[in-house]
Amino acid sequence: xxxxxxxxxxxxxxxxLPLYAESDLIVAIMxxxxxxxxxxxxxxxxxxxxxxxxxxxxLGGYAGQLSLGHAAYVGVGAYTSSLLYVxxxxxxxxxxxxxxxxxxxxxxFVGFLSFHYRLTGPFFALATIAFAELLRLxxxxxxxxxxxxxxxxPLTGDNFWDFQFTNKAPYYYIALAMxxxxxxxxxxxxxxxxxxxxxxxxxxxxxxAAIGIDTIRTKLIATTLSAALTGAxxxxxxxxxxxxxxxxxxxxxxxxxxILRTIFGGSATVFGPILGSFMLTPVAEATRVLFPxxxxxxxVVQMFASDAPVAEKFDAYLNFLSTGGxxxxxxxxxGVVLILVCINMPRGVLPWxxxxxxxxx
Amino acid sequence: xxxxxxxxxxxxxxIGGVFALIALGLTLIFGVMKIINFAHGDFLMLGMYFAFxxxxxxxxxxxxxxxxxxxxxxxxxxxIQARLIRPVLxxxxxxxxxxxxxxxxxxxxxxxxxFSPDFQSLRLSYGAxxxxxxxxxxxxxxxxxxVVSLSTxxxxxxxxxxxxxxxxxxxxxxxQTGAMVVGIDVGRMYKIAFGLGTACVALAGVLMTPFxxxxxxVGLPFTLIAFVTVVLGGLGSVPGAxxxxxxxxxxESLGEILLPSPxxxxxxxxxxxxxxxxxxxxxxxxxxxx
Numbered sequence: 076x077x078x079x080x081x082x083x084x085x086x087x088x089x090x091x092l093p094l095y096a097e098s099d100l101i102v103a104i105m106x107x108x109x110x111x112x113x114x115x116x117x118x119x120x121x122x123x124x125x126x127x128x129x130x131x132x133x134l135g136g137y138a139g140q141l142s143l144g145h146a147a148y149v150g151v152g153a154y155t156s157s158l159l160y161v162x163x164x165x166x167x168x169x170x171x172x173x174x175x176x177x178x179x180x181x182x183x184f185v186g187f188l189s190f191h192y193r194l195t196g197p198f199f200a201l202a203t204i205a206f207a208e209l210l211r212l213x214x215x216x217x218x219x220x221x222x223x224x225x226x227x228x229p230l231t232g233d234n235f236w237d238f239q240f241t242n243k244a245p246y247y248y249i250a251l252a253m254x255x256x257x258x259x260x261x262x263x264x265x266x267x268x269x270x271x272x273x274x275x276x277x278x279x280x281x282x283x284a285a286i287g288i289d290t291i292r293t294k295l296i297a298t299t300l301s302a303a304l305t306g307a308x309x310x311x312x313x314x315x316x317x318x319x320x321x322x323x324x325x326x327x328x329x330x331x332x333x334i335l336r337t338i339f340g341g342s343a344t345v346f347g348p349i350l351g352s353f354m355l356t357p358v359a360e361a362t363r364v365l366f367p368x369x370x371x372x373x374x375v376v377q378m379f380a381s382d383a384p385v386a387e388k389f390d391a392y393l394n395f396l397s398t399g400g401x402x403x404x405x406x407x408x409x410g411v412v413l414i415l416v417c418i419n420m421p422r423g424v425l426p427w428x429x430x431x432x433x434x435x436x
Numbered sequence: 437x438x439x440x441x442x443x444x445x446x447x448x449x450x451i452g453g454v455f456a457l458i459a460l461g462l463t464l465i466f467g468v469m470k471i472i473n474f475a476h477g478d479f480l481m482l483g484m485y486f487a488f489x490x491x492x493x494x495x496x497x498x499x500x501x502x503x504x505x506x507x508x509x510x511x512x513x514x515x516i517q518a519r520l521i522r523p524v525l526x527x528x529x530x531x532x533x534x535x536x537x538x539x540x541x542x543x544x545x546x547x548x549x550x551f552s553p554d555f556q557s558l559r560l561s562y563g564a565x566x567x568x569x570x571x572x573x574x575x576x577x578x579x580x581x582x583v584v585s586l587s588t589x590x591x592x593x594x595x596x597x598x599x600x601x602x603x604x605x606x607x608x609x610x611x612q613t614g615a616m617v618v619g620i621d622v623g624r625m626y627k628i629a630f631g632l633g634t635a636c637v638a639l640a641g642v643l644m645t646p647f648x649x650x651x652x653x654v655g656l657p658f659t660l661i662a663f664v665t666v667v668l669g670g671l672g673s674v675p676g677a678x679x680x681x682x683x684x685x686x687x688e689s690l691g692e693i694l695l696p697s698p699x700x701x702x703x704x705x706x707x708x709x710x711x712x713x714x715x716x717x718x719x720x721x722x723x724x725x726x
Contacts, residue, residue: 141530143537192714196529197472201663202713205706208660212703216696327656331537338534372552380492401552403545403652410541417535418523 089251092118093244108364115243119315121356122250123308128337128348129257130304135334136342137261137270138297139277141196144185144203146329147210148302151178152309153319154214157226160237167238171310175303181210182302183295190291190298195280204327211325225320228313238314246315253311254349257304262345273297277343305333328406335409339416341423350425355412359405368402370395439571444689446572452685453582454640458658459665459677460589461636467609467672468629471521471532475540476662477655479509479634481547483641484650488558491645498558502584502642506635513634514627521630522623540655547652556650563646581643586678588639592632593674605629609672637662657702661688664709684708 095101097111105114131145155177156170165173185206189199214220233241240246264270272293275283284290313319340351378391420427462476483505490496490504516539524535566573596602607615608625616622637658648654665684669676684705691704 135530139530141533188710188714194713197533198667198713200533201472201667202710204660205709205713209703209706209710212700212706216700216703331541334534368549368552370552372554372556375552376492376554376556379489396549400549401554401652403548406541407545407549410538410543410545413538413541414520414535417527417531417538418520421524421527421531 086255089118090248093247112243115247117357117360119243119247119250120360121352122247122254123311123315124332124336124356125349125352126250126254126257127305127308127333128340128352129254129261130301130308131333132261132337132342132348133264133273133304134297134301136337136344136347137264137273137277138294139273139343140294140297141200142203142298142301143200143327143330143334144205144207145301145305145333146325146327147185147203147207148178148182148305149309149312149329149333150207150210150214150321150325151181151302152306153313153324154220154226154309155306156310157228157313157319158220160228161226166236167310167314168236171238171307174306174310178306178309179299179303182305183299185302186295186298190294204330207325207327207330211321214321214325220321223320223322225318225323226313228317228319230317238310239317246311249311253307258345258349260304265345269293269296274343332409335413337423339412339424341425341427344423344425347423347425351423354424355409358408362405362408366399366402366404368399368404370398370401372401440693441690442570443572444693445686446574447578448686448689449682450574450578450582450685451689452682453585454644454681455661455665455685456678456681457585457589457640457643458637458662459669459681460592460674461633461640462662463666463669463672463674463677464592464605464629464636465633466666467674468605469521469525469626471525472536472663473633474533474536474659475543475655476633476637477657477659478540478543478547479513479637479655480641480644480658481650481652481655482512482543483509483638484645484648484654485547485551486638487642487645488556488650491558498560498642498645499580502639505638505642509638510631510635512638513631516634517627517630522626525626540659544652544655551652553652557648558645558650560646575647577646581640581647584643585640588636589674589678592636596674601628660709661705664705664712667709668712 093115096114101114102110109117127145127149130148131142134140134142152171152174155174156167159165159170159173160167185203189202194202215223220226228239231237231239233239235245264273272283272288275286275288276290276293280290283293309324312324336351336355337348338351339355340349341347375392375395378388381388383391416423458476458480461479462473465471465473465476486505486508487496487498487501490501491498496504520535520539521532524532560577563577564575566575568574594602596606604615604620605625605628607618607620608622608629612622615625661684665680666677667680668683669678669680687704687708688701691701692698695701695704
């Protein structure tokens with residue numbers, strides 16, 4: 076009951092946020108540059124990564140198969156809808172469905188090979204990285220995808236059918252709706268027979284097989300569903316950023332960003348990925364704003380190699396670091412958080428909170 | 437065409453020797469601790485920056501840095517094992533992997549923060565010099581890297597097969613409970629294995645600085661290559677790492693000249709990887725450590 080009230084109030088706040096994102100109150104309490112559309116952008120990223128985290132949660136959390144290649148499914152979704160739109164003028168909304176189909180198919184293909192050849196644990200993780208890397212290299216080297224130049228989505232102005240909007244509010248609502256919808260799917264899975272099968276597979280695959288669960292089928296359903304849903308997020312990303320290029324999307328770094336919030340919040344829980352995204356995304360965005368980086372390492376090295384006095388070199392280097400050095404502050408922080416969470420609360424924040432403050436079940 | 441192929445095979449074998457040393461470090465850690473270290477390539481990156489900055493700031497020759505790097509990175513590996521890996525040894529497999537992923541993120545982005553994403557390279561007066569054998573050009577610095585890597589690998593092999601500590605490490609790899617029963621300090625062996633594995637990969641990094649670009653993200657492809665090599669040779673097998681390293685070196689090098697674009701060489705590597713992973717996951721020489 077408490078949870079239901081909390082969710083309804085939270086959702087109401089989020090639904091009305093675009094209405095007062097530029098109000099005096101928000102301007103008064105938020106730091107400069109974090110109001111209006113910038114604020115909506117942060118929330119939109121929270122929703123998008125909450126969405127992707129939830130997609131990963133189906134396979135990596137509930138079914139317990141550590142995929143480190145989810146960026147590949149983002150890529151399939153993004154490229155399918157964008158190519159259909161740019162070449163045939165097909166609405167990205169339909170492209171999104173096509174993208175889901177193709178990324179689901181790709182997920183099925185990865186899973187089919189991996190599970191039939193009995194890859195588990197680290198071997199499955201490695202195979203997912205290898206498939207993702209192969210996809211990235213393929214997209215880079217075939218012509219119709221634009222290769223390393225990527226795809227620029229032509230602007231047509233405010234147009235729902237073209238999935239394009241000139242202000243951020245519509246994107247904000249779409250991302251919110253996607254996150255809520257996928258959470259509903261995960262909630263349904265967690266209570267369904269399929270969810271219990273996944274739970275059994277995660278706990279002990281041999282025992283699950285022994286009591287008659289078709290473990291390969293269960294894992295395949297999890298992979299396909301997870302991949303297809305992740306692909307829809309890819310289409311959203313392509314339409315929101317309006318420019319996609321393989322080296323930005325299909326990277327191990329993106330796969331890890333997708334996983335991180337789920338692990339932090341609590342994998343194999345319904346609200347863990349959402350909580351994780353709400354806690355980590357703002358921190359990362361704040362770090363990106365405060366420490367933009369972009370300093371020149373070549374200049375630093377030249378300065379080091381010069382004959383200037385040591386004190387001068389030291390000052391110059393501190394100056395370089397104080398503006399964020401060469402960048403990477405946000406991901407550095409993620410690394411620290413990931414290590415600390417794994418060591419101290421491997422089940423995530425939400426289960427930890429529940430065990431401390433929740434009612435005993 | 438035939439000299440081109442011969443050239444590619446020679447270049448492949450030279451870089452393959454370095455791959456072997458990188459893979460040896462990974463296989464040592466896996467063999468003893470059954471942990472896959474996703475931060476492996478990032479220690480290579482650290483080794484490269486170590487040699488680069490010593491050379492730029494103090495004029496130290498990279499081959500002297502190579503000697504200095506061994507105790508330093510052994511100690512670093514030891515500390516990381518004791519502080520970060522040991523607490524999760526009993527945790528689920530996924531958590532162990534994610535800790536090493538976290539270490540990788542930290543190292544990579546610390547380097548990005550401290551040194552920026554700019555590509556650096558170390559220029560030595562003899563860095564580009566070659567000699568030719570039957571029309572095939574051989575670079576001195578690559579030859580040195582290969583020879584030093586292979587002799588280090590042989591040294592590690594002898595250490596594992598001849599010394600008491602080496603035998604204790606192998607005992608841990610084969611039967612942990614048994615090793616404990618006969619009085620081997622398994623916790624200490626873990627630290628030695630992680631330290632040794634880290635020192636191997638960092639040494640490989642130092643040896644590569646005279647002919648390879650240096651950047652914070654340079655590690656990831658090598659982590660993947662090390663996995664490929666190790667899976668090819670058999671996880672935990674030292675001779676497997678050597679053979680696997682040489683094979684992958686040649687595959688990459690041939691891929692570079694035979695595929696339509698040189699940057700497609702990685703596709704050849706990953707295809708071999710998936711093929712081996714799927715068809716023969718125990719590797720070509722799978723099984724025992726030595």
